[in-house]
Amino acid sequence: MIIDIHSHMINQNFDINTFKHNFTTKMFFLRLQTKNYEQYYAKMSCQIEESKVDKAVICALEGALTCSNNEQSAKICEENKNFLFGANLNPYDDDIENKFKKVIDDNAVLIKILPSFQNIDLTDKRCYKFYELLKEYNIPLLVHTGIEHTIKGGNQEFNNPLRVENALKTGVKVICAHLGAKLNFWEKDYFELWCNLARKYENLYGDLSAMIWFYRKDYLKKLLKDKELCQKLLFGSDYPCYPYINLKKDANIFDDWYDMFKNLGFDESIFLRAQTILRLNKSA
Numbered sequence: 001m002i003i004d005i006h007s008h009m010i011n012q013n014f015d016i017n018t019f020k021h022n023f024t025t026k027m028f029f030l031r032l033q034t035k036n037y038e039q040y041y042a043k044m045s046c047q048i049e050e051s052k053v054d055k056a057v058i059c060a061l062e063g064a065l066t067c068s069n070n071e072q073s074a075k076i077c078e079e080n081k082n083f084l085f086g087a088n089l090n091p092y093d094d095d096i097e098n099k100f101k102k103v104i105d106d107n108a109v110l111i112k113i114l115p116s117f118q119n120i121d122l123t124d125k126r127c128y129k130f131y132e133l134l135k136e137y138n139i140p141l142l143v144h145t146g147i148e149h150t151i152k153g154g155n156q157e158f159n160n161p162l163r164v165e166n167a168l169k170t171g172v173k174v175i176c177a178h179l180g181a182k183l184n185f186w187e188k189d190y191f192e193l194w195c196n197l198a199r200k201y202e203n204l205y206g207d208l209s210a211m212i213w214f215y216r217k218d219y220l221k222k223l224l225k226d227k228e229l230c231q232k233l234l235f236g237s238d239y240p241c242y243p244y245i246n247l248k249k250d251a252n253i254f255d256d257w258y259d260m261f262k263n264l265g266f267d268e269s270i271f272l273r274a275q276t277i278l279r280l281n282k283s284a
């Protein structure tokens with residue numbers, strides 16, 4: 001089963017007319033030719049249904065105007081079996097145990113954290129209970145790493161991949177989104193830190209979401225030559241982010257990402273690995 005481990009649904013209350021979006025968000029909406037939640041949902045559902053990609057994890061984010069929250073994401077995944085629920089939690093939450101159980105009951109396949117926006121320092125002691133729960137339920141932690149461009153605010157240094165080491169030492173399976181790679185040449189780059197961690201810890205992975213060839217080709221070239229690191233990669237899109245390989249407005253974004261990685265020479269394992277990591281083998 002081919003799984004996109006990192007995609008986004010917009011918030012049901014999103015209104016393009018009142019939202020002051022940045023250039024990237026504008027590009028995404030133009031590309032999808034959608035103006036509101038209903039159109040976006042219809043487009044994304046149709047694209048995953050028609051795509052070579054079997055399922056996509058919808059990563060929720062609480063408190064963001066653009067992204068669907070836990071409640072909305074869980075409901076969508078319940079209704080549409082092409083989508084899997086990626087929940088968002090705050091590790092500092094006093095009620096973390098109950099919140100954790102709630103998302104597990106709602107069939108969460110992973111927990112996603114955006115440290116800068118959520119203002120979470122993953123080295124903070126308050127995260128330990130959260131790590132124990134991840135370990136106990138054997139649920140992977142997906143962490144945004146590297147500079148965040150779409151949902152701004154907070155301390156970008158919190159997105160440093162080195163901060164996941166405590167979770168790794170607890171035995172949690174951690175997936176670093178975007179491999180800590182920078183997007184613009186003037187930014188701080190965390191890619192080498194991710195590579196070192198991936199070599200050091202068996203339970204550390206990385207997702208290839210938003211790793212657009214045009215911007216990030218040096219990273220992809222390096223990965224293709226490194227068999228050990230290739231074993232740590234998981235396919236992801238960061239939908240509605242698209243890979244710029246096909247400029248047709250209505251093109252299937254899931255297929256464009258799949259084709260891009262395939263054509264670059266990545267083998268089938270990057271597409272299939274998530275099934276084991278997310279423990280979906282039984283329902284396959």
Ligand SMILES: [Zn+2]
Nearest residue numbers: 006008059238
């Ligand atoms: Zn994302």
